[in-house]
């Protein structure tokens with residue numbers, strides 16, 4: 001770590017001050033197997049003097065023992081830290097490394113090229129701002145190059161370096177470089193990157209890594225390190241509407257109730273009005289509490305504790321937002337899904353869906369399409385297998401608050417967990433509330449109680465003839481209904497009850513009780529609640545009317 | 560998406576606080592492994608920040624090998640009292656009975672007194688999550704580990720079966736008997752830790768500062784004579800030198816470096832100008848390439 005050593009020696013305090021002000025860039029290396037990703041990072045660490053003497057000694061020994069360079073230094077061994085990786089000369093899991101130059105600090109994730117370990121590549125990509133996508137100059141674009149590029153675009157990385165590597169093995173040929181760059185730009189066009197910077201490299205020998213290489217006089221663009229030090233990534237989202245998923249409610253004693261979380265967007269000051277996305281309740285910020293004293297302002301990225309001026313109900317899983325620009329609150333998001341497990345997705349099966357704050361059971365109701373990573377074409381598929389990428393419709397047990405992933409990585413992302421094995425099986429990025437949910441019909445008209453704010457989906461069930469069978473008792477089975485429901489009453493239904501017949505509603509859960517009660521209220525009906533081993537049911541009927549079938553023997557007070 | 564208005568350290572701080580709160584929200588019985596070193600100091604400080612004005616809602620636990628520097632033990636007890644936290648000190652009594660010591664048992668010593676001790680304590684108290692202060696920049700296999708690192712019922716880490724870990728969404732689901740090791744400082748570097756200690760005035764064990772201390776030179780390393788259990792070998796003499804420690808562990812296994820750095824800025828200065836990594840002071844890592852990975856698989860932190 002010999003950078004800026006003059007300043008370190010002469011004025012350590014000034015040096016520390018300058019360190020504080022450095023910006024941080026998180027990037028990944030990705031691309032196909034053996035294209036040189038680990039070598040490239042190893043070389044960057046080496047050239048930025050981040051390799052210590054003792055590490056160098058073990059690197060030299062390791063290179064002789066298991067290196068791929070015939071005993072010469074194998075920089076990849078600085079990264080491939082697992083036994084299995086060193087033995088096989090491949091990367092299996094993502095490695096996080098840290099280095100800094102005079103201008104920036106870097107966190108780099110070196111990801112594996114093998115398709116089998118795509119989930120580990122996605123792990124690294126999810127928190128990165130820039131991707132260095134490697135291509136072996138001898139091989140050109142491969143399926144993994146395309147898959148990784150697509151994943152990179154999907155997780156919202158806007159700037160990519162097309163690192164055309166191993167140029168030493170093609171005699172630093174400009175034609176080869178140009179052809180690969182042309183191919184790539186054509187392929188990546190639909191991915192909509194903000195910038196693609198192609199650089200001819202030899203990661204092994206250091207060409208165009210730190211300085212312009214004499215071997216590529218025909219290339220006038222930046223060296224890799226130049227690019228990384230200067231690339232401007234999108235700014236923070238402090239100007240966006242305020243969002244804070246509530247992570248924890250801090251209640252040390254009766255007089256303090258603080259809501260803890262990391263601000264996902266926006267800026268907040270004491271006095272600002274806030275709204276709980278799910279309930280619609282509002283209040284104002286009283287204090288922004290930290291151990292170093294109350295803050296006058298907090299912005300996106302900070303971990304804070306807010307107290308409010310009113311005693312409103314807020315708990316983990318809620319999202320605090322500005323009142324006039326609330327998030328989506330719905331049960332049926334449509335999302336990009338990256339399937340990461342050997343067992344394919346089972347549409348209809350319940351998984352746990354974990355978002356910024358809430359864990360909710362939910363299922364995939366439909367796979368709209370999968371994407372062919374080579375052509376980026378959509379294809380119809382029944383499900384997604386390992387490393388499959390597609391667009392799906394979800395159905396959650398209850399509505400949750402989220403934004404689209406495009407708007408906010410933190411509030412627009414989710415993972416899916418297998419309920420039985422606890423494996424993380426998928427990564428999801430919300431595209432929108434499902435189109436269906438935009439046509440929200442409200443049961444009680446405007447009002448905060450039953451109506452679901454902001455596009456929550458309400459399913460209306462028409463109580464028509466199809467539910468009525470014979471005389472006596474007809475059954476309406478609601479156990480298959482997962483969301484909020486409302487009823488539309490038909491003439492034949494009122495007729496049926498008017499004749500003394502009864503209707504039994506089988507409920508999935510108590511959330512459905514309200515809708516049935518409302519029906520009874522609207523139609524002046526009586527109802528009876530019954531809880532048995534089979535579940536909960538409600539019998540509704542018209543009081544004082546004898547059934548033609550003679551079943552009603554107790555004057556309408558029971559079954 | 561990124562928060563470039565925040566400084567690098569502010570971003571790291573927020574990430575760590577988020578991780579610590581997530582554990583408390585999702586686990587029934589978490590514990591913070593407190594090793595008394597600078598990383599533990601930062602981790603404890605972050606935990607206090609996460610729950611201020613409340614105290615962190617979990618105990619501290621120290622796996623005491625009985626060979627820690629005396630100043631570490633004093634510091635430990637003082638910090639726990641000041642922070643209002645319960646302190647669990649666990650010693651592998653079986654190991655003590657067998658007379659296991661760093662002098663007699665070599666590599667086995669760490670296995671028995673640290674790894675076994677840790678497993679015993681986790682089993683006894685049935686902790687489902689345990690915070691540790693490890694950083695990814697310390698060592699190659701650490702660089703590969705998740706922030707929420709799954710351990711099976713035998714406390715084993717399987718590097719080939721790590722859960723994908725995306726965004727800030729941590730999978731905290733486990734079955735009875737299984738547990739998660741959580742590393743809130745995963746993305747901090749040694750420099751970040753020192754800089755943060757400096758900025759936030761976090762108390763650390765005085766052994767980090769240079770002072771004249773009694774040491775012997777053994778196998779090219781300076782070992783401090785912290786008590787009379789260190790037997791001098793033929794030719795060894797106790798010398799008084801101005802030394803400090805870059806990392807703290809069991810005194811017979813932790814090498815001192817000669818230094819005059821007696822303030823934080825000078826420590827940082829020295830660290831930046833040296834050309835060896837901090838783990839070199841720990842004898843355990845030198846055993847063989849991949850030794851840390853093996854230890855971790857067996858349940859070591």
Ligand SMILES: Nc1nc2c(ncn2[C@@H]2O[C@H](COP(=O)(O)OP(=O)(O)OP(=O)(O)O)[C@@H](O)[C@H]2O)c(=O)[nH]1
Pocket residue numbers: 032033034035036037038039040068069074076089090091092111112113114165166167168169201202203204205
């Ligand atoms: N000649 C030459 N060889 C290179 C260059 N870059 C990497 N290599 C070699 O290519 C092989 C693969 O390099 P790695 O860095 O392990 O490749 P990787 O992309 O990390 O591989 P995976 O992570 O397993 O997908 C090694 O033998 C490297 O030494 C280069 O620029 N020129």
Ligand SMILES: [Mg+2]
Pocket residue numbers: 037038039076090091110111112113
């Ligand atoms: Mg690799």
